[in-house]
Amino acid sequence: MRRLVLTSLLLAIVVIGLGAYTRLTHAGLGCPDWPTCYGLIDVPETSIQIAAAEQAFPERHVEPAKAWNEMIHRYFAGSLGLLIAVIAFVSIKLRFSKSSKVRYPIFLPLCILGIVTFQAALGMWTVTLKLMPIVVMGHLLGGFTTLCLLFLLYLRINARRINTQGEKLAESQLKKYSSYALIGITILTAQIALGGWTSSNYAAMSCVELPICQGDWLSDLSFEQSFDLIPPNQESYEFGHLAHNERVTIHVSHRFGAIITGAFLAWLAITIFLKAKTPSIKNTATILLSLLVIQISLGVSNIWFSLPLKVAVAHNLVAAGLMLSLIALTYKLRQNSEESLYE
Known part of the structure; x- marks a missing residue:
């Protein structure tokens, strides 16, 4: 459980960095649709794919570099969401396991799962509402909130191990x-x-x-x-x-x-x-x-x-x-x- 949370914590930091990179390279609308990119799970790059994409989305010129920035961010964010779902599932399993001697937190993992789900919705609205400032700012704060709650969960899970080392905190x-x-x-x-x-x-x-x-x-x-x-x-x-x-x-x-x-x-x-x-x-x-x-x-x-x-x-x-x-x-x-x- 500790390794799961630590991995998700590190991944959340990467996602925040990628989100900043996407925003600062003006790639937030690199893909005009969500969750696909011009209807694809990757990015249109061949001349045939680009022609089809621009025909389907005539309002947006295809820029593969910006589209990749956006999609890479989505891949990592999606992976983080799946990992958090696993953490929530494992937390429930451990909490109600009769063989477990430790009462693992359950409310916090479920809260993080709810926030990351809403964060996915904000990611969608960032595209569909064409970078409306309140949505973009909310998406940023949602990412920070996810990171902070994962860190708090890590501190709580790690607390007993620290205490057994005899360090008075x-x-x-x-x-x-x-x-x-x-x-x-x-x-x-x-x-x-x-x-x-x-x-x-x-x-x-x-x-x-x-x-x-x-x-x-x-x-x-x-x-x-x-x-x-x-x-x-x-x-x-x-x-x-x-x-x-x-x-x-x-x-x-x-x-x-x-x-x-x-x-x-x-x-x-x-x-x-x-x-x-x-x-x-x-x-x-x-x-x-x-x-x-x-x-x-x-x-x-x-x-x-x-x-x-x-x-x-x-x-x-x-x-x-x-x-x-x-x-x-x-x-x-x-x-x-x-x-x-x-x-």
């Missing part, structure tokens, strides 16, 4: 900081959502100067339509539908969110590192702070070097790493090594 004087860590998760979630909104509205390069936006950016700020969740009907939302000032507003909001998130997480990581006595908690705080420094550097690099693909994908993956390290820190602060974690 909770310190009474640090338990009060678990509430601050939960606040940190909330703040980071909001910042990731802002990042998804920035990306789905193609606002990443609306500000091209540092540390502030170019020109008289304050007069460009317009919050009236910048965060409308239901946009006006468009034939397609590819490459964005908002005006420049609205994209600037979204970008600036993401920058201010980064300042708030960075300051809070830095304070949390440094404070816990200085107060903790347990090596496990110190190490987790160090990882959190290190990832935070890397993430800020990647964010600055995105602006400084005009959104290079590798840096932008890494920005998504490090955000996932930040969230996982924060979840691990919160878990350890709240954990009592004397309690059973399988209830």
